[in-house]
Amino acid sequence: MHHFQYQQNELYCESVPVSVIAENVGTPCYIYSHATLTRHYNAFYNAFESMDRLICYSAKSNSNKAILNIFARMGSGLDIVSGGELYRGLNAGFSSDHVVYSGVGKRSDEIDYAISSGILMFNVESVNELELINQRAKNLNKKVPIALRVNPDVDPKTHPYISTGLKKNKFGIEIDAALEAYKAAYEMENIDIVGIDCHIGSQITQVKPFEDALSSVKSLEEKLRSLGIKIQYLDMGGGLGITYFDESPPHPDEYAKALIKNLKDLPVKLILEPGRVIVGNAGIMVTRVLFRKTGQIKEFTIVDAGMNDLLRPTLYNAFHAIESVRKFEGEPVKTDVVGPICESGDFLALDRYIPNVKNGDLLAVMSAGAYGFTMSSNYCSRPRAAEVMVRDDQYHIIKARETYEDLIRGESLPAFM
Numbered sequence: 071m072h073h074f075q076y077q078q079n080e081l082y083c084e085s086v087p088v089s090v091i092a093e094n095v096g097t098p099c100y101i102y103s104h105a106t107l108t109r110h111y112n113a114f115y116n117a118f119e120s121m122d123r124l125i126c127y128s129a130k131s132n133s134n135k136a137i138l139n140i141f142a143r144m145g146s147g148l149d150i151v152s153g154g155e156l157y158r159g160l161n162a163g164f165s166s167d168h169v170v171y172s173g174v175g176k177r178s179d180e181i182d183y184a185i186s187s188g189i190l191m192f193n194v195e196s197v198n199e200l201e202l203i204n205q206r207a208k209n210l211n212k213k214v215p216i217a218l219r220v221n222p223d224v225d226p227k228t229h230p231y232i233s234t235g236l237k238k239n240k241f242g243i244e245i246d247a248a249l250e251a252y253k254a255a256y257e258m259e260n261i262d263i264v265g266i267d268c269h270i271g272s273q274i275t276q277v278k279p280f281e282d283a284l285s286s287v288k289s290l291e292e293k294l295r296s297l298g299i300k301i302q303y304l305d306m307g308g309g310l311g312i313t314y315f316d317e318s319p320p321h322p323d324e325y326a327k328a329l330i331k332n333l334k335d336l337p338v339k340l341i342l343e344p345g346r347v348i349v350g351n352a353g354i355m356v357t358r359v360l361f362r363k364t365g366q367i368k369e370f371t372i373v374d375a376g377m378n379d380l381l382r383p384t385l386y387n388a389f390h391a392i393e394s395v396r397k398f399e400g401e402p403v404k405t406d407v408v409g410p411i412c413e414s415g416d417f418l419a420l421d422r423y424i425p426n427v428k429n430g431d432l433l434a435v436m437s438a439g440a441y442g443f444t445m446s447s448n449y450c451s452r453p454r455a456a457e458v459m460v461r462d463d464q465y466h467i468i469k470a471r472e473t474y475e476d477l478i479r480g481e482s483l484p485a486f487m
């Protein structure tokens with residue numbers, strides 16, 4: 071459930087008409103609903119009520135400071151995948167001992183930053199990385215808490231680009247090699263083994279892959295226990311999907327139930343790293359129609375948002391519902407909704423039936439709260455969009471639209487020219 075609803079044919083975010091924001095802030099812009107964000111976080115957190123747990127919101131799904139601050143205030147932890155996300159997280163109010171750090175390619179400077187900050191644990195994705203962390207920890211005279219991210223080889227049945235738990239994926243340590251890697255970690259002087267981690271993919275719409283991953287992780291935990299290696303944290307990653315089109319992903323309660331029933335009697339603290347399921351449906355992107363164009367075989371609706379603003383349709387062939395901000399009567403038309411960028415891959419929707427909009431009308435691209443703004447770029451020297459948060463009848467610009475000056479910031483001419 072989200073708080074983007076029509077009242078008298080006008081799309082509202084909570085109690086604010088979307089058209090008012092578009093008028094005052096300009097387009098394209100992202101709009102997030104505070105009530106939806108808190109509601110989704112609570113639903114997820116409460117689903118695991120019977121467990122000792124820490125929810126580590128996945129920063130990369132939406133890392134705006136105001137969004138991060140909402141979750142920090144609610145007691146959430148943070149899942150990061152870069153030094154930049156650590157910086158953002160600490161700046162937005164997370165305490166460092168609530169931060170877990172995943173990612174296959176951590177640099178030394180990022181590792182040092184995380185060690186010095188005192189994060190909860192590193193989710194280590196290779197033996198090479200483990201060795202580097204041990205060495206950096208030694209330099210800093212620290213003993214560093216780690217989990218190994220294991221790759222359980224389960225098929226999450228999602229888009230290939232967002233499946234991460236298969237043997238052919240670059241992520242984690244293959245489950246068959248995990249025991250040896252743990253033994254190696256156990257011998258390392260500056261490494262403290264505290265957990266097991268896995269994250270099998272994103273936009274997963276069934277519970278089965280999670281259950282399979284958990285069973286794999288559990289048998290590893292047993293083996294570790296028999297070797298005297300005690301695990302405090304079991305991190306099952308993120309990945310729970312949302313409804314973009316006609317998917318029917320499990321409710322967090324159902325997902326929780328499936329995990330909890332297999333976790334009873336295990337004296338571990340459960341960590342989860344949800345991203346999309348918390349923020350995905352809590353945001354929309356609003357764009358204005360620039361032109362209509364009728365070709366011999368296609369009808370085009372050209373809007374002022376492109377693949378640089380919302381990459382998911384281009385990258386994953388992802389579906390986002392497109393609604394007219396003002397509802398009106400009349401036959402829908404079949405059209406490609408395309409952006410201004412010089413790429414044929416620059417589309418928000420293909421062969422889609424949408425209301426018969428005119429130049430200047432506003433469209434809302436739904437479910438754009440996750441992997442929307444965070445994946446945006448300046449391609450074609452397009453300033454990045456503004457981001458707005460709504461709470462009840464108020465709204466606030468949580469990120470100003472970039473300016474032309476922003477585009478060239480940091481660029482300079484060499485003296486030898």
Ligand SMILES: *Cc1c(COP(=O)(O)O)cnc(C)c1O
Pocket residue numbers: 128130131149151172173269271272273307308309310343344345346347440
């Ligand atoms: C991206 C990511 C997540 C979040 O995934 P969602 O599908 O948005 O829930 C969690 N953990 C790790 C390691 C990730 O890379």
